[in-house]
Amino acid sequence: MLILNGVDITTVSKRLGHAKTSTTADIYSHLMKKADESASNTLENILLNQKQA
Numbered sequence: 592m593l594i595l596n597g598v599d600i601t602t603v604s605k606r607l608g609h610a611k612t613s614t615t616a617d618i619y620s621h622l623m624k625k626a627d628e629s630a631s632n633t634l635e636n637i638l639l640n641q642k643q644a
Contacts, residue, residue, distance in 0.1 A: 593606065594619055594622045594623055594626050595622055595625060595626050595629070597626065597630075600612050600615055600616055600623070603615055603619070
């Protein structure tokens with residue numbers, strides 16, 4: 592839930608008690624891909640709205 596809501600991987604890793612952020616990244620990489628897609632879509636919408644204004 593944290594990753595999907597934009598919390599950085601280091602913070603998530605610490606919150607979960609992982610010694611390395613790579614552990615968190617390995618376990619939750621599928622969520623980071625979804626979060627990245629969401630960020631891409633959001634950016635696209637922002638840029639398209641600016642062009643229309």
